[in-house]
Amino acid sequence: MNLNVDNFQDKTLYEQVADRIQRLIAEGTLQVGDRLPSVRRLHKQLSVSISTVLEAYRLLEDQGLIEARPQSGYFVKRASLIHLEEPQDSTQPQQQAPIEVSLAFRVSNHMRHSDRVNLGAAVPGTELLPIATLNRLMGQVIRANADDVHAYQASKGCEPLRHEAAKRLMDAGCSVTPGEIVVTNGTTEALHLSLRAVTCPGDTVAIESPTYYGLLEALESLHLKALEIPTHPKEGICLENLEAALQARKVTACALVSNFSNPLGSCMGDRKKQQLVELLNRYELPLVEDDIYGELQFEGSRPKAIKAFDTEGRVLYCTSVSKTLSPGLRVGWAVAGRYQVKVEQLKMSLNWMTSVASQLTVAAFLSNGGFDRHLRHLRRAYQSQLHRTSQAICEWFPAETRVSRPEGGYVLWLEMPPSFDAMELYEEASQHNISIAPGIMFSPSGSYQNCFRLNCGIPWSEEVHQAIQKLGYLSKRQLAARMLGMEDSRIV
Template sequence: MKNRYELLANGMASEIRAGRVPSGSRMPSLRQMMAQHGVSQATVSRAYYLLEEWGLIRARERSGYYVARGASLGLVSSQKSNDVTIEGKVDISTLVFSVLEAARHPGIVPLGSAFPSPQLFPLARLAKSLGHAVRLVNPWSTVVDLPPGNEHLRRQIALRYMAMGIPQSVDDIVITNGALEALNLCLMAVTRPGDVVAVESPGFYAALQAIERLDLRAVEIPVSPETGLDLNALENALNTHSVKACWFMTSFQNPTGTSLSTAKKQALVEMLTRFDVPLIEDDVYGELHFQPEYPIPAKGFDTQGLVMHCSSFSKTLAPGYRVGWVSAGRYSSTVQNLKLMTTLSASIPAQAGIADYLQHGGYDKHLRKLRTALRNQLVDMDGALRRWLPPGVRWTKPEGGYFLWLELPHEVDAMELHRQAISQGLSLAPGPIFSASHGYRQCIRINFGHPLTAKIEGSVKILGQLLETASES
């Protein structure tokens, strides 16, 4: 049975989502709500807090609460095959920031973290490469290494593409400040304010934030934890919406961990080629595969230069160095110019240091060790979840990356579970931050990128207790 504040919040949410309370309207004051519903101030306050967490209302200092812009848009959760959320403005950042800020406090167990354990990286050996490279840096590199970036590094990256069997021109590779900048630059290169972008649902919240920042519109394409992106739903969207770009993660998708099969990747590229729609491919987890070979990205099937393949060293080698890249195909010159116009250049010493490490530091040996560690940690986390979580919680085991997507019993609310978990000293990544329509309220993302210590196992046990309590209420 729901609490009074939840019932009150759900009633108001229904009115807002149905469009019966226009965007920008001022919500009734706490006193008005207390009188109208015969409840306490605490009940109204908690109801408004829930509505704010759901992204339906926004607080204005000394003015009260107002219905959020676009709160009535994007009503479909897109969890069923062929469902496509209607295109609309994205308003996700406040929700994401509130969740991420709560998880930053010292001592919080990072089950909701987006990063693996720093202990998994060869930081000492990388520092040696950085020191060696810095001593050899030519003063003219401040000019020479402007976009597209350090030539030595770009050649090392090109060699890795060649090893995958999808050779890329060194001239098409642009070095960026991490993969996130690469993804944002690609989005800027192919869209203008008001354009429609197809994104995954659930999908990477930074894609939603980029769409929000650039005043674009999102159409959500459902992702199955078992089979990945729904290509039939995508084709429907391409036929019914003026889609200018797609932003997809085809391998070890964040948050579900799922991957498209090789055949589906090829079909995806062929479909987008027919519609002449560019694909921004986020492949930051591709090197973290548990199978013998790197899963060929969608870029491997691109013959028209439509796929902009983005990746970085942040998830595999050097999280703090912020060095990423994009092989941008026909858009490489535009991306390069946008890089010059925005942040000018990635760190020149960091580029040189990583280039030296790739050539002399044993990167592939490190990757084999990293993959083994993550695979073992997946087994350990899977065991802990089976020991401590109640029946009714479901998840699938990915073949790479370090995320698990948990589907919770229907009566559990992920945002409320997140708040309770933070109060118990552990973080979760609740489903609503991965959807423009704030769906997936019965889902959470769990990180297995950290070794299963006694503290982390204890946190999984606490999570199980919170879920049991929520299921009983």
């Protein structure tokens, strides 16, 4: 790593050292999570005093680029050096809406074509997953349980996995027993079972706006209506609007992504989660909680689940390992509280059980002590990829672009000027083998036509960088054409 200091007369020596490190971060030589040279090492490399190095590092800390970790040294904190504004709070009209997901079905199928740069589907890059270890463990599991993996097991799932899941939930602030857990085929099945347990066809479910289109598909398949509630890109669903909706209309249940939501990336604080649970209790309303991104925080401790504040068993907690270990193993679980027996009955009637081999493989991985180490690597990778994508958006997209700033997960939500048509960008990008997720997929009322979601779960590459650059070019071209059309209409 070249750390030569430039000789600029108008800058102090420590500012020159800081500038050089800042350029290394901007160029990608130093990435999020990388350890910087120690103070003594940099002092020797640059032939500057220790105090000069310390002043440079303090300056970079003040700028939010690096952080000091006790007894470990200095590390790159974030890669993004400039920020566009965040998206505005959603202001959707609170109206019940039937769900139409034919567009989401078509777009989601196109997003997964192998020849595309997948910036549409929110899936992790397989390069980041412990596939070799999982394959080895599955072989061991099948050999050690040659008969059991081919036999019917209890509908609620294998005890080893439920035991490990209960231990993981302790980090989310939840104290549950293995007997309170029902293993499912991913979070999707957990959501379906939970919604069926607390609703009947024709009921209305309060949701965040925008919300995950997979949840909208679940609502549609169960013949439920959606009531969109305004949502803040940082703090999540607006409780005042939710309570007003509960007072004015008959809402049967609420469903939301609690931590690093998809697509906004919002994460409610503990106090707000507690207030939400208190609101649910007052109105005796069940909540279906999707916490699939909860393990993927960038800094500090894992955020608590809403379930952690549940005192009356009204929260039906759903999650899986699809974003952390393997989407293909299809292993998730639900903690349904007072609705557990109903969820177990529905699970049995639907498909009886989840693959035993998959369950025992995930249980073996969780029990061998490597999961937390894997998560640390995965969080750093997702954070780096998200920040590099954000930086590329700042560089190539129109200046009016707004972009979310999630503190976990790996999706970004972009808001363009009101005249922008994200479906038009989707069609044009497809012609260049680039996929995006247009915003209207995330609203049953077809809102957010000027927004779209980008996947940052795949490793950064020159191909990804060129795709972001192309999307920026197409976005600028569309806005310029809109502006020209407006000028022409004025002339006419």
